[in-house]
Amino acid sequence: MSEKRRIKLEDVAKEAGVSKTTASRVLNHRGYLSEKTIKKVHDAMAKLNYRPNSIARQLYKQETNFVGLIFPTVNNPFFGQLTAELEKNLYKKGYKVLLGDSENDPEKEEYYLQQLLEHQVDGLIVGAHNQGLPEYHHPNLPIVSIDRTVNEDVPIVSSDNYQGGIMATQRLIDLGCRHIIHTNGPTTLASPTQNRRLAYEYTVKANHMKPIIYYTSFNSSIQEKILLFQKLFREHPNVDGIFASNDIDASLIIKVAHQFHKEVPKDLKVVGYDGADVTQLLFPNLTTIQQPINEIAKTAVNILEARINHQKGIHSVTIPVTFHNGTTA
Incomplete structure (x- = not known):
């Protein structure tokens, strides 16, 4: 049995009653073409079950999409x-x-x-x-x-990280917090997200408080973060406000706070950052800065x-x- 011949652009052009150049222009959306001509070529493609050679088109257009x-x-x-x-x-x-x-x-x-x-x-x-x-x-x-x-x-x-940092820290201050801690990623990362930390530092200093920051690694496991946050509560038992740089850390901090018999928000107030849809679904009560994702x-x-x-x-x-x-x- 002979192998079925692959349908080529020439076959489509012949079926549509147009030149190969016109058929190619329809396929690649180039130049002015009447709706009638476009329909004839598309009808011919459908009738012959023609599938364009995507690699050839990419070479022609110098695009891969x-x-x-x-x-x-x-x-x-x-x-x-x-x-x-x-x-x-x-x-x-x-x-x-x-x-x-x-x-x-x-x-x-x-x-x-x-x-x-x-x-x-x-x-x-x-x-x-x-x-x-x-x-x-x-x-x-x-x-x-x-x-x-x-x-x-x-x-x-990016979202306005500095604005978000100001909003989060000021909220804690307005609620009466006087021992506010911030958790953030490593300072070695050149990123606009560092503005969250800078805004926190500026706001607490402007309100005559000392900035206290705990740094997490992007590669830290959940257990490693829990150990860090336990250390935070042991070293600062009087902490009454925490601005976490993301909602996952905020939720872990609330979990660890319960281990130290701190009720949220009675004894400890927490603000997160991100506000993704899934987080809002799982932690609807979390106060957070919402990024316009x-x-x-x-x-x-x-x-x-x-x-x-x-x-x-x-x-x-x-x-x-x-x-x-x-x-x-």
Whole structure:
């Protein structure tokens, strides 16, 4: 039995009664074409069950319509929602997504970067924590960063971390807290998220209090964080307010506080940061600074598309946060 011949663009053109050039223009959306001509070509494609050669089209257009996403983890409410929203917005614009979950491992992140570059993605949206990787200095690759400083040429999309830090700390002060502690990630990370810490420091100093900060590692396990927060309560038994840099840490702090016989909010007031949908569902009573995650994703995709299309004058964007009133502060 002879092998069935693969349908070619010439066959579609013949069936539609148009030239191969016209059929190609329909396929690649190039030039002005009448609706009648477009319909004839599409009808012919359907009748012949023609499937375009995507590799050939990519070579012709010098585009793959693939966008790479690299984030430290999707096993986190903030990054999980952010990744889902990015994929949704990219799909609406005709892009397909390749996702790398770096798990805060620089070697794994570099591997994913190399793989994405080999797949010739049209652009990258990144939020991983590792810095100094040479792949981020690719001269012709559009990159957008979320909450991370990659290099000076890469625009950053972030929530207003400083505004959020002021709001969280001031809320604790307004409720009468006089021994306020902040938990944050490592200071070695160049990121707009450091502004949460800077805002906390400024606000407590302005109110004649001493800043006290406990630092967590991005690679810390839940048990390691619990041990750190137990240390916090042992070293500062008079703590009456905590501003946690994320909602997961805030929920763990509340759990550990119960071990030290502190009732929230009677004895201890806690404010978190992120306000992802899943967190709101699981911890609806948590008082937190809510990041506009959906808006962050939409903005990042729009900026990436502008960079892919070689638009000039693209800058970093900071989006305002809101205060979610729970019962923990």
